[in-house]
Amino acid sequence: MPGAVQSPVSLVTRVTCVRRQAAGLYWAPAMPAPSAEPAGPFPPTRHSVLEAVRGGDADARRRACEALAAAYWKPVYKYVRLRWRREPADAEDLTQGFFAVAFEKGFFERFDPERARFRTYLRTCLDGFVSKERAAARAQKRGGGVVPLSLDFESAEGELTLSPPAADVDLEEYFHREWVRALFETAVARLRARCAASGRLVPFAVFERYDLDRGPDTPTYAQLGRELDLPVTQVTNHLSAMRRELRRHLLEALRALCASDDEFRHEARLVLGRDP
Amino acid sequence: MTLSDVTLEHLRAVAGEPDADGRYEIVDEIARGGMGTVYRARDRELGREVALKVSLQPGNEAGLEERLLREARVLARLEHPGLVPVHDVGTLPDGRLFYAMKRVRGSRLDHHFAAEPSIPARLRTFERICETVACAHAHGVIHRDLKPENVMVGAFGEVLVLDWGVARLRDDGVAAAPGPVDEAPAPGRTAHGTVLGTPGYMAPEQARGDVEGTDERADVYALGAILYFLLTDAAPPPDGSAGSPRRRNPAVPRPLDSICTRALAAEAGQRYPTVQTLAADVSAFLSGRPVAAHREGPIEWASRQASRYRTPLLLIAAYLVMRAALLFWPR
Structure with a gap:
């Protein structure tokens, strides 16, 4: 799998959970690394992590599991907090325990793309896991054969506090939305890292100010141009280029998480409202 | 980093925008349908605002592009104030078909x-x-x-x-x-x-x-x-x-x-x-x-006539009332 090289995003997102850091027992999951190919309407076809997780190569399988954990840990954590009404500490343990058991027992290897979407399958596994809490606790004690993940639970908890979901929220929809959020966060982090590496600080600053700081203080193109000493046409050109690159990173991350081209197209439509 | 709900929705919209960095500059999305999405756009060459209807996907899955093209051709052929004039048809850099039309408000x-x-x-x-x-x-x-x-x-x-x-x-x-x-x-x-x-x-x-x-x-x-x-x-x-x-x-x-x-x-x-x-x-x-x-029956006929000729009928009635009043007024 092309994720063998440590991706910039995993460096960016390697925020440690203090409790786990003290124990010195963690590894950081890495999303599949972005490719260096030029941007195009379609991301290059690659083996998805879902294929790798069912493959024979143990190393590739481990990396694929890490990638899946990186993409899904936050939706899983929030889902456990909401669906199972667990306290933060419990939800953290269950999230860690779930991925540990999933890797150990080969949950993801048994996924059949013909029968369900991976997201649905994962949620079903998670529900089964949490409902058998005793087994989860045992797995936690054993460590599931895998050291705990380095996950920024504090930020996930902060998000839940900042924008709590409605009481009657549809949990399936919520899980999907959180997964989309995690996907975009990954794409933005990759874009940021790529821009930093290639010295494109001004285009990213335009993108950050206009597209990431959305709110009542979002400047107009003209205001942003004055702020950064750029003509308006340059502002829109930078924005256009950054958005295009964001889409490429997003589609690459998405492609890696889909089991087939059909699923990829379907998910791209759900996420972006258009085909890849 | 954490993306707020507002930012996430904005990013979803802009990341899905077509790559129209040639003649047209996408401003925002106006509407979305089964065949494509309509964007408010700026025509850089003519310096005016237009609406761009863009097919959902590149390629011709389910004949959507043919329908879009057909729609553009139909509109270009018909000239009537009740039809939106089409200015341009083409393919965007991302492979999707589009046509540009007058931006309508209402x-x-x-x-x-x-x-x-x-x-x-x-x-x-x-x-x-x-x-x-x-x-x-x-x-x-x-x-x-x-x-x-x-x-x-x-x-x-x-x-x-x-x-x-x-x-x-x-x-x-x-x-x-x-x-x-x-x-x-x-x-x-x-x-x-x-x-x-x-x-x-x-x-x-x-x-x-x-x-x-x-x-x-x-x-x-x-x-x-x-x-x-x-x-x-x-x-x-x-x-x-x-x-x-x-x-x-x-x-x-x-x-x-x-x-x-x-x-x-x-x-x-x-x-x-x-x-x-x-x-x-x-x-x-x-x-x-x-x-x-x-x-219509006779009552409906009478009602329609009364409604249609309301003003002359009212004038006649007023005249008759006045005549009656003058006739019977005590002298």
Whole structure:
């Protein structure tokens, strides 16, 4: 799998959970690394992590599991907090325990793309896991054969506090939305890292100010141009280029998480409202 | 980093925007449908604002691009104030087909009349919709998806009929003459058995997928359904059993009820034969003349005459009252 090289995003997102850091027992999951190919309407076809997780190569399988954990840990954590009404500490343990058991027992290897979407399958596994809490606790004690993940639970908890979901929220929809959020966060982090590496600080600053700081203080193109000493046409050109690159990173991350081209197209439509 | 809900929605919208960095600059999204998305865009060359309708995906899955192209060609061919002029057709850098058209402002018909209870005002708008559809029929184009969502009403009451993506070109019409519309590839034509349209607004023959039997009278049916909507503020039932609007709104005048019922006849042969005849009946009702679809009784006749000649009748009555008063005034 092309994720063998440590991706910039995993460096960016390697925020440690203090409790786990003290124990010195963690590894950081890495999303599949972005490719260096030029941007195009379609991301290059690659083996998805879902294929790798069912493959024979143990190393590739481990990396694929890490990638899946990186993409899904936050939706899983929030889902456990909401669906199972667990306290933060419990939800953290269950999230860690779930991925540990999933890797150990080969949950993801048994996924059949013909029968369900991976997201649905994962949620079903998670529900089964949490409902058998005793087994989860045992797995936690054993460590599931895998050291705990380095996950920024504090930020996930902060998000839940900042924008709590409605009481009657549809949990399936919520899980999907959180997964989309995690996907975009990954794409933005990759874009940021790529821009930093290639010295494109001004285009990213335009993108950050206009597209990431959305709110009542979002400047107009003209205001942003004055702020950064750029003509308006340059502002829109930078924005256009950054958005295009964001889409490429997003589609690459998405492609890696889909089991087939059909699923990829379907998910791209759900996420972006258009085909890849 | 954490993305707020507002930022996430914004990013989803902008990341899905087409790569239109040549002549057009995307400003924002206006609407989204099954065939494509409409964006507000700026034409850099001509320095004006336009609307870009962009197909959902590159390639021609489900014939969507052909429909988009067909719609553009139909609109380019028809010239009427009720139709949006098309400026340009092309392919975006990401491979998606688009056409640029005049940016229209206004509200959808179903939203426009939410706060307008006046039946005459609604009927005048309906007449303009009929005029536009009649123009299309004269050029051999049948819309096949007329419904309130596909009609825009401007600030001054002007009407625009949109979404010609499933329009059918009648072989014996002007559209059959050599020209770009007819050069559309054969797969763009609707196969027999294919159902295109919207339940409630679709004529029964259209709902059955009877493509050969679907002609201008299918649009007459849809216009009848729009009239039903304007008279009752409710969409006709999706099973095609709309019938009389008076059953839903007893305040609907009987002649209008008859017009609507005739337009919505299940048998195409019992409907108005053309959109012009439907529009003529509505105009007759508005001006107090007899309506072809309705046989009125003596009381209705008297009531209509009284309504039509209200002013002279009131003057005569006032004159007679004065004469009577002068005759019997004590001297």
